[in-house]
Structures are given as C-alpha cells and as structure tokens.
Amino acid sequence: MAKLIKxxxxxxxxxxxxxxxxxxxxxxSVPALPGCFSYGKNKKEALDNIKEAILxxxxxxxxxxxxxxxxxxxxxxxxxxxx
Numbered sequence: 001m002a003k004l005i006k007x008x009x010x011x012x013x014x015x016x017x018x019x020x021x022x023x024x025x026x027x028x029s030v031p032a033l034p035g036c037f038s039y040g041k042n043k044k045e046a047l048d049n050i051k052e053a054i055l056x057x058x059x060x061x062x063x064x065x066x067x068x069x070x071x072x073x074x075x076x077x078x079x080x081x082x083x
Contacts, residue, residue, distance in 0.1 A: 008058060010071045012050050014043060031074040033057050 010030050017025035017039070026043050028050035030036040038053045040046030061068050 008054070008068065008071075010054060011074065012047065013074070013076075014046055028053075030054060030057075032069045032072045 010032055013029050013031065015027045015029075017023070017027055025039055025041055026046035027039045028037065028046045030050065030053075033054065036050070036053050036057045038046060038049035040049050058068050
C-alpha cells in the first residue's frame, strides 16, 4: 500500500538580524508552529533551514499523536510606546 503524502504550507516571518556580528543573517519563525525558529547567513539559507525545522516539528507532532496545526495569517502591526 502506498504511503500517503501530504503537503503543508506555512507562513514564515523573516527578520534581519540586528546584531552587527551577524550582519546579513536572517531569523525565521513560523507563527502557526510555536517555538519553530531557525536562521541563516542570508534569506535563502534561512528559508532552507526553516523548512527543515518545520519538517522536524511536524514529524515530532505525528510521532506523538498530536494534530498538525493549520497555517495562520498573522497580523503585523506597529505600536508606539512612550517612556
């Protein structure tokens, strides 16, 4: 019997690393998968690395019999605070 293959698509947030020591690096996170983070020396590497992190995250959920979350559409807003 053939193994069923399911394709998952997730929103990934990329942020430039602010630490000058890691200039050019990007941090990647997946809002739908809490704690799923990665980084890379550039956007491509960060995206490649987060794909691997997503795969490991989903495999762990399935291994433990937990449901795989659907993607979410995060709202990104700027807020101002005054000190």
